[in-house]
Amino acid sequence: MSTGTLFDKVWDAHTVGILPSGQTQLFIGLHLIHEVTSPQAFAMLNERGLKVMYPQRTIATVDHIVPTEDQSRPFADPMAEKMIAALETNTQAHNIRFFNVGSGSQGIVHVIAPEQGLTQPGMTIACGDSHTSTHGAFGAIAFGIGTSQVRDVLASQTLALAKLKVRRIEVNGELPPGVFAKDIILHIIRKLGVKGGVGYAYEFAGSAITSLLMEGRMTLCNMSIEGGARCGYVNPDQTTYDYLQGRDFAPTGSQWDAAVAWWESLRSDANATYDDVVRFEAADIAPTITWGITPGQGIGVDEAIPAPEAMPDDERPVAEEAYRYMQLAPGQQIEGTKIDVCFIGSCTNGRISDLREAAKVAKGRHVAGGVKAFVVPGSERVKAQAEAEGLDKIFVEAGFEWREPGCSMCLAMNPDKLEGTQISASSSNRNFKGRQGSASGRTLLMSPAMVVSAAVTGQVSDVRQLAPVG
Secondary structure, eight states: OOBSSHHHHHHHHTEEEEOTTSOEEEEOSEEEEOTTTSHHHHHHHHHTTOOOSOGGGEEEEOOSSOOSSOOOSSOSSHHHHHHHHHHHHHHHHTTOEEEOTTSSSOBOHHHHHHHTTOOOTTOEEEESSGGGGGGGGGTOEEEEOOHHHHHHHHHHSEEEEOOOEEEEEEEESOOOTTOOHHHHHHHHHHHHOTTTTTTEEEEEESHHHHTSOHHHHHHHHHGGGGGTOSEEEEOOOHHHHHHHTTSTTSOOHHHHHHHHHHHHHHSOOTTOBOSEEEEEEGGGOOOEEEOSSSTTOEEETTSBOOOGGGSOGGGHHHHHHHHHHHTOOTTOBSTTOBOSEEEEOHHHHOSHHHHHHHHHHHTTOOOOTTOEEEEOOSBHHHHHHHHHTTHHHHHHHTTOEEOOSSOGGGTOSSSOOOOTTOEEEEOSSOOOTTTTSOTTOEEEEOOHHHHHHHHHHTBOOOGGGSOOOO
């Protein structure tokens, strides 16, 4: 087993005890909740007459079901209205801080916690959402959990978990132009597989990782779960501290200095031991796109869709299913694939830096005819910042719709859905069958810059090949 890693240190610091099952009872420092997985958990508490043990350690927002066009209440969807009303009732009853629509701080749960300084190094974090791994970008250990576990954290502030192995994934060198954190993680999942991380925490390291800004690191950790890992993290460094300092919930004064000293002590030791180490070269990573129905079915934009005989035996059945569902053929170039819908947003790529990169490509260009393209900021603060910088005007002038914050078409638990067999270029995190709201809709995952490239050309295209504007 690993020793001396940040994972080991944070795990040990939060261990309450070892249960008869052999699992660790782990204290959870920060619990994030939203409207989808919390109503049943609160109902289970109420049935047992239990209260939330540490309401000050729980933060709520609404994101999955909120419409991104008209957010007036009541919501047009009766179920969405029922879910937000339940969250309002439960948070008020248990004295939990709730960032509601219109508060100025609402947004996707994995966007608002970092941007407000709630997410900090050395924390254990849990949320009833699989992409909670996002928060590992700060040197936290963050777990997505199920509804019954949401209940457990509300009632006891602890979780029963088996300790993970730790795999160090190094990406060294300088990223080529047009290649972003989204491409790194799609490349890693392509190489290691969607089940490669089962039983592991991923520690991301190497010069290409440490050169990323915090929002890029969040993108990377966000999709750790898509590679099968239970969580992913990056050791905290000066980039982390610069991002956190001055944010709403960050320590101040002498407490800040003490916090940084502690955070530094949590970094993986130079002589730490790992259960596995994998290395990649940044120069080998191209703008990467998924062609199939799992995040592991990815290729470079200049590559052809692989043939089944080039795959391991256990991957061929899923590949055959993907060819049929996606209506794509082995040997077909992914570049040139016609696109119907372009979506920029989600907890993977809905932050201000994502919108800035996308706007650079959109400026001076226009969405191709027949393409529906829209941008959904990850939070009310991201939206306000983007508007202050004039990014909204760039998008609108380029033919994109500028929307209100929410999860939107990442999972389509709201009005934003694909129709029929439409194919989308999406900056989100999952390309599962039916993920974006249509049972036959098709999703190609890519970076925000690549989504814009697809939008303005009407097809999958290499953002590196777009002619300069102006």
